[in-house]
Amino acid sequence: MYSIVEYKGLKSGYHCGYCNLEDGKASTGMWAHTMTVQDYQDLIDRGWRRSGMYVYKPAMNRTCCPQYTIRCHILDFKLAKSSKKVLKKMTRFLTKGEGAKGIVEPMESFNEDIGIGHVPSPCTSEVNIDLEKPLKIVSLEEVPTSTEVHEKPQTDSAGDNRDPGEKPTSAEANATTEKLNSIPKPGRGPDPDKPPCRKAKDLRRERKLKKLLQKQQQIGMADVSQHQEATCETPKALFLQHQDPQGNQPKSLEELTSESLSPDAVHQLEYSRFLCQSPLQAENPPDGPDLGYGSFHQQYWLDGKIIAVGVIDILPRGVSSVYLYYDPDYAFLSLGVYSAVREIAFTTELQKTVPNIGHYYMGFYIHSCPKMKYKGQYHPSELLCPETYNWVPIEKCRPKLDQSKYSRLHENPNAEDEDRLQNLNKVLILYRNTKMPYNMYRRRQKRANDEAVVQQYANLVGQTCAERMVLYRN
Structure with a gap:
């Protein structure tokens, strides 16, 4: 099996959907007529990403919003507090029917770069579906630590109908005095001789222990x-x-995701997976996952109605999340976050039988775009260095990205791309229905003047993929 690609080259100066700059975006791309899962795995680890049959790589040092490939270690995955709230909200909705559709947490618009000049085909569905939108999470604990109460003088509820200058009766005077005495006077703060007040959650935790x-x-x-x-x-x-x-240990991800699948629940949420059209060739080796490798649809069915569809690629070293369609009527369930946690749990299950599957690829992280920084909340995560193609913990990347949108993330200034192009003659070419190395192609096509283009392609995909994939030339 071979990957057959058609290189489209570099295009710059087109509209950016992240910062709305009309001519700030730049990327290179190629059309994948067919592709092996191993080749796509290696391309992802060099900053490439697919949208349908189109595979593209942002020109990191030229584009207005550099897009860094991000992945999460699933073996050491720590569920964020905000993600736990989403899982518990889904569990309450399924088991007890709690959660009104009128209360919708805002979901920001989110579109990955779909490549050069590539227009996504319209979606046909019985419901209005949309591309994945990240959840803007509002923490329930973001409340003021102190409040000030300002008392205002209030008149008697029955009204004061006395004439001007008329003195109040003794009964009225006593009532007024009693009322004034009941108004708390400004205090001097907490008593230093008494222990400080404790939070209710700390008291509950202590009673439970x-x-x-x-x-x-x-x-x-x-x-x-x-x-x-x-x-x-x-x-x-x-x-x-x-x-x-x-x-007294917190519940595991498996326990939290399985809580909502009770057969006695008010609502029933089901999942189904099947292969979908993709340039990736489906493979089912004996040492691979039961489903095999390739591209899959994950359908989310609620009481017999489909409410979301996620597209994932199962690859030799991890699961790549492509995109999510969802029914906007169920946006109150935060389906973007919920599906991501479910896909991480699914990746964890695959790793139990295939140890090499150790990462969950989340696409691109854009530090300069607030709507795309949410991916950094999945811990522990790494970003791909755009020059050496080494993975760097995101905590070490943030200070550099705060200073510059584009940054060489690797800490060693002398480190190089270990898979850089070293021998152009070994690049595979498909010419006149024949597969051949580049030096033979040059001899057959004596007037070939595309060496610069082939060299640019091979530099971007790396020596390994350049010797394994087949570049179509006419």
Whole structure:
């Protein structure tokens, strides 16, 4: 199997959907007539990305909004607090029917670069579908730490109908005095001799831990009474043996995503996957995942109605998220975030049988675009250095990107691209229905004047892919 590509070259000076600059965008692209999953995996690790059959790479040092390839380590994945809230919201909606459609969290518009001159085909569906929109998350804990209350003088509810200069009666005076005494006077702040107020969640956590310790102590004492005659262990030793080290641990991603799949739930959410049209050749090797490698649709069915469709590529070293369509009537469920967490959980399941699948590719991270920085909340994540093609933890990248939109992310100034082009003659060419190396193509096509174009292509895809993929020339 070979990848057959047609290089389209560089195009610059067209509209950018991220900053709205009319002539700021620049990228190179190629049309993939067919492509192996291994070649696409290696291309992703060099900053390429596909949109349908079109594969493109931003010209990082020329484009107005540099797009850095981002991936997440699924083995060390830590679920963010905001993502947990989305999962719990979905669970409440499915199990109890809680959540009104009228309360919709805003979802920003989001479109990946779809390549040079490529117009996406219109979507035909019974519902209005849209491209994936990232969730703007509003934390429930973003409340003021202190508030000020300003009291205003208030008149009696019955009104004051006395004539001017008329004195109030003794009963009215007593009532007024009592009312004034009931108004709290400005305080001097917290009493330094008393302990500070504690948050309700800390008190709940303490009560829960106390109950857990009491339960474990009861278990330990019961075991003491059963085994005291047969052993010489002290009650303290037995109590330590029966403590559950996982008793107070947070729920795993698998537990959180499976909570919403109860058969007794009010709403039923189902998933189905099937191959979809793509330049990637489907492969099913014996040591690969059960589904095989290739491009798949993930359908989300709610009570028999399809509400979202995600497109993913299962590759030798990870799962790449392509895009998500969703029914806007269910935007209140934050389907963009929910589908991303589900895809991470799915990648984790694949890794159990295929150890090489260790990453979840999220497309591009644009530090200069607030709508695209949300991808950095999935931890731990790495960005691809645009010059050396090494992966760098995102925490080390942010200070550099704060100073400049485009940055060489690798810390070693002497590091180079290890897969850079070294031998142009080994680049594979498809000419007149025949596959041949570039030096043979030059001999056959004596008037060929495309060396600069072929060299530009090979530099971008790297020596490995240039020797494996076949570049179409007419």
